[in-house]
Amino acid sequence: MAEDLLDWLNDKKTFAAKVEYRDETPTPDLTIQSSSDLLNKAQANADQLSNKMYGKDVRKSLAQWILLGGYIYNQGIITLGQFQAALNSFEDVMKDRQVDVEKRQTNVEDKFRNVIANATVDSELIDARNSTIYGKFPTLDGRLENIEQMLAMAIPSGYLVTINHGLGRNPDVTVSYYEDAIGTEVGGLGKAAIFGGTNAKFLESTASYVDANTVKIELPAGFALVGYPVYQPADRCWYIIDGNRILKFDMGVKAGDHPNAGDQSEL
Incomplete structure (x- = not known):
């Protein structure tokens, strides 16, 4: 709706309709059925302001023009709010997905380490996983990585x-x-x-x-x-x-x- 309204306004930037105050009929009440009906009502309001003969009908058309403007403004705020809510919801979903992926990755790595730990039967390698200073490591690679990290910082x-x-x-x-x-x-x-x-x-x-x-x-x-x-x-x-x-x-x-x-x- 917003894009259609923008196109319509761009098309109406130059009002070239012929103005003739010959319409004697009363200005009808303003009823907007839906957002898609807004463009038709705006066009009808412009025609009324151009052609109504009597002042009371022109004043009613002006009042309707103000109501139309307020409706358009309100729809814009609602649309912006809906967009912000959708964006916030998307961010929440992405954060949850990231947490889930990290949890799954951690689980996969833990399972992989457990497989390696249980597959090793060499008692010397098993003993080499443990450190009297830094504690036990699930795999020998984990202990070596820890040593390398300390060396890299010292x-x-x-x-x-x-x-x-x-x-x-x-x-x-x-x-x-x-x-x-x-x-x-x-x-x-x-x-x-x-x-x-x-x-x-x-x-x-x-x-x-x-x-x-x-x-x-x-x-x-x-x-x-x-x-x-x-x-x-x-x-x-x-x-x-x-x-x-x-x-x-x-x-x-x-x-x-x-x-x-x-x-x-x-x-």
Whole structure:
């Protein structure tokens, strides 16, 4: 109905009907049977305003024109409300489906692990699943994955950052990691779980010096970010910012130093 009404209004933007005040018949009462009848009633109302001879009939036609406008406006609000309700319902359905899919996926993975666990008969492999520190794992692969995850977050290997610092010496490098600093929160300011960001975590790192102006820093692979180090004069440190995740490289820059603040992207 809304599209039909829009087409009709576009067609009537220029009213070219011949106006003749010769219609002596009274203006009939306005009765709208359905939304599809609206266009016919609007056309009839326009003809009445153009042709009715007597003032009382013109005034009645004007009143009906106001009622028609109110009806159109009301239908628009109802249609918008129906659309919003349908959209909300669709979002609820999709959320429920996502939860169901995740539950089924978890069940499938659990069943798969149980199959592997029950199919293994080698006692040495079965014993290797369990850790006196981290507890029992359903499969040996689960324990190995856990070990790899811990190594990726602790051992300085797998992620190399090169910084052309321009200090003319081999500085000591301290690397820290934190999330959700003000201005980087996912969803906007104040949306993070901890306002102002998480506490800085100092990372194990290995520095190798290409020359007196360039350093290569090896970090745990689990902290790899997308981006290049950028020097910030405010606190004389280099930063890599990837969304809400931040790496800070402190090289002990002093007031008299002249660090390279240029683009590091070519390194």
